[in-house]
Amino acid sequence: MASAAAIFGTTATSDRCSRRVFVTTVRRSPAFLRTSRAIKTYAALVTESSAKVIDGKATSNEITKEIAAEISKMKESSGVVPGLAVILVGENKDSATYVRTKKKGCESVGIKSYEVKLAEDSSEQEVLKHISCFNDDPAVNGILVQLPLPSHMNIQNIFNAVSIEKDVDGFNPLNIGLLCMRDRDGEPIEPLFVPCTPKGCIELLRRYDIPIKGKRAVVIGRSNIVGMPTALLLQREDATVTVVHSKTKNPEEITREADIVITAVGQPNLVRGSWIKPGAVVIDVGFNRVEDTSCPLGDVCYEEVSKIASAITPVPGGVGPMTIASLLSNTLTAAKRAYNLK
Amino acid sequence: MASAAAIFGTTATSDRCSRRVFVTTVRRSPAFLRTSRAIKTYAALVTESSAKVIDGKATSNEITKEIAAEISKMKESSGVVPGLAVILVGENKDSATYVRTKKKGCESVGIKSYEVKLAEDSSEQEVLKHISCFNDDPAVNGILVQLPLPSHMNIQNIFNAVSIEKDVDGFNPLNIGLLCMRDRDGEPIEPLFVPCTPKGCIELLRRYDIPIKGKRAVVIGRSNIVGMPTALLLQREDATVTVVHSKTKNPEEITREADIVITAVGQPNLVRGSWIKPGAVVIDVGFNRVEDTSCPLGDVCYEEVSKIASAITPVPGGVGPMTIASLLSNTLTAAKRAYNLK
Known part of the structure; x- marks a missing residue:
């Protein structure tokens, strides 16, 4: 052609x-x-693409409906609804969009949202003060500090300040530690919360009946918020996991060994067709703004890879909506725990 | 032959x-x-073995001397020495031996050791009470609960009770979480303590000038105390790490891809020569008692693998002594932190 x-x-x-x-x-x-x-x-292009499209938007809608139904029942039986507080620092446009989307998501399922907007030059202390208030507020079940934070702030101090019971982002190191661990029977220990984007990736695999156990998985990228916890989650599901990163010498060859590839590096079109084993499943967490187009690009060269993979997430409409769905799910979990509901 | x-x-x-x-x-x-x-x-056997023997005993002696010198200086300048408390529950013979070895190790470097021995049928509450006392005792800088614990005790409750500043075993999930994480410059975050056996494995590689960065590493086993934290440490050193476990379908093939193999599964002679890429470095954490011999066996078939690997740890005399050295090192770190010494 x-x-x-x-x-x-x-x-x-x-x-x-x-x-x-x-x-x-x-x-x-x-x-x-x-x-x-x-x-x-x-x-011609569509015919050539053999991969099933993993529709994150539709799946997220499905999950959102389930959450809305649960919250509606919760309100009826106990008179309470979950509450989510979002702290936004600075004027980053993408951040503002994410926060708006999260707020809209909350509204759509019946979660009450609280928002604090702080100027770019706010002090770390100010952020910590707001976190402390939300920690003490029983109506707030989840607290989310929107990233990125201005460079004068210590992210770890801020994340660690969020009460572990309200850490719906799952970024507290204690939560991450629990993600790594197993009980004496070798069963994975349940953390309080699973980080949202990794949770969304696994949920997509699950709802599309893609087996994980015993499969080889490659995670490209090892960030605190996506790559690392995604690798831990795949391991909990009994995949054999390899993490590929910037110091990996032959990422293409290693990625080609995988049955499941999850990319989260922030490099548009990094993963080409030649990186993928025929029939592999590809989840693209990348969401890269490129100058000459209004449409974001994934880490994966969709056109090439969709001809080789058996299933693939598009960008946009793949992992993005799932992140929001996971956040709403985590907030519901936090509220059920706080109100001691099943 | x-x-x-x-x-x-x-x-x-x-x-x-x-x-x-x-x-x-x-x-x-x-x-x-x-x-x-x-x-x-x-x-004939020695001639056929081309691998350099990584001598854990000699390396551990070297480290122990360094620690002893530091503690001697500490005592001179500040009048204090580190203290390590060990809690032993039950009559497990291996455990008793380990505790004796640890005590001897403490003596050899000038760490004051404290010991509590409890009966097999002691309650979890009793163990927690002793932990609490040691947590409050300023002369105790490190607390170690010897594994295995009787099956009626919840290991996680017990580990979580150890004050994070005294968790010289590094098993607290918060510590494990920190091992996973990076700061905003992408640099690994320092945990308070690195678990002893994994720390010992990495230290062996370091002291034998075996490069880790950019290498492919396979960790066989994913236990909380060895496999998982070892994989995290190798990742921090910029290896590309794959964790092989009981649900991995083709462990032999995957292991053969590695430049560095670290095994911690507890299966004597599991790793045969055919599992190893020529020239790979093999660290054997296994220490398996076999009925018909008084000598423990590693997870690695030493005779076969030592002909193929470029370097290998023996069992005994490999990782074992390094675990003790790491424990002494962690206890010294805890004391320096507690007394605010450099």
């Missing part, structure tokens, strides 16, 4: 993965689809 | 790895070495 770049007259030197941007544009523009050439090309 | 089993008339059906037991016997019996047949066989 002629490349989409050639067909659509984009520069021949452009990365093959730039087609991913184009496909998204096609999908988003019904007007464009009306031209027969575009329809033909789009059909 | 004829097998040692054939030469020495042991049964032909015995596992090739049973020769390992024999070699140890030869080494331990100078009288036996006097017979020329034995000398020849021993020489």
Whole structure:
């Protein structure tokens, strides 16, 4: 097949993965689809993509409905609803969008949301003061400090200040430690909360009936908030896990060994088709803003990989919505625990 | 070469790895070495073993001397010495031996040791009471509860009761969580203590100038006390780490990919020569009692693997002594922190 770049007259030197941007544009523009050439090309691309699309939006909607039903019952039987407090520091646009989305998510399921907005030059002390207030407020079951924080603040001090019972982000080191551990029967110990994005990734695999036990999994990236806890979760599910990171010498070769690949590095189109074992399942946590397009790009070259993988998450519409669903789920868990409800 | 089993008339059906037991016997019996047949066989075995022996006993002695010198200075300048309390429950013989060895280790470096021995049928409450006393005692800088504990006790309750500042075993989930985490520059966060056996393994690699960064490492076993924290430590040193466990489908193949193999499963001679990539470094944490010999066996078939690996730890005399050295080192760290010394 002629490349989409050639067909659509984009520069021949452009990365093959730039087609991913184009496909998204096609999908988003019904007007464009009306031209027969575009329809033909789009059909060709879709036919070539053998992977099942793991629909994070639909799955998240499903979970959100379940949570809403539980909260509605909770309100009826006990007269209480969960409460989530969000602390936003500074003017980062993406952060503001995330916080708005989280607030909207709360509204949609019946969680009461509380919000504190602080200026970029606020002191760490101010943030800690607000955390302390929310720690003491029984109506608040979960506390979330939106990242990134300004560079003059110590993230660890701030995370550690959040009461472990309200750490719905699951970032407290004690929670992470529990994620690592097993009881004397070798069964994984339950942490109070599982970090939201990793929880969302595993939930996608689970709801799409993708087996994890005994499979080889590669996690690309080892951040505190995604890579590391995702590896721990996969291990709890009895996968054989390898963590690939910036110091890994042959990431492509190692990734090609995996039945399940989860990427969270923040490098658009890093993972090419050649990195993937035919039939592998690929979960793309990347959400990279690229200058020449309004649409974010994943870490995975979707167009190439979707022809090789058996299932893949799109960006957007993959892991993103699942993160919010996990946050709402964690907040509900916190409230049930606080009010001693089943 | 004829097998040692054939030469020495042991049964032909015995596992090739049973020769390992024999070699140890030869080494331990100078009288036996006097017979020329034995000398020849021993020489053949040694010639065939190309791996450098990583001598845990010598390394541990080196570390112990360093610790003793530091404690001597500490005593001179501040009039204080570190204190280590050990709680032993029940009559397990191995446990009693370990506790004796630890006590002896303390004496050799100038750490004051405290010991509580409780009956097998003591209550969890009793153990917790002693922990609480040691937590409050400023002369005690480290508290160690000897494993295994009787089955009626909840290990997690007991570990969590040890003050984090005195958790020289490093088993507190908060400590384990910190082992997983990185600061905003991507640098690993320092936990208060690193679990003793994993610390000993890494220290062996370090003191033998074995590079870790960028290497592929396989950890076999995922226990709370060895496998899991060892994997976390290797990751902190920028290895690309895979954890192999009981649910891994092809452990042999995966292990053969590794430049560094660390085993902690408790299965004598599990890791055969065919599991090892030529030139790999092998650290054997296994210490398995086998009925027909007084000498413990490692997880690694030493005789086979020592011909393929570039370096290997023996059992005994490999990781074992390093665990004690790490414990003494952690106790010194705890004391320096408590007394605010550099």
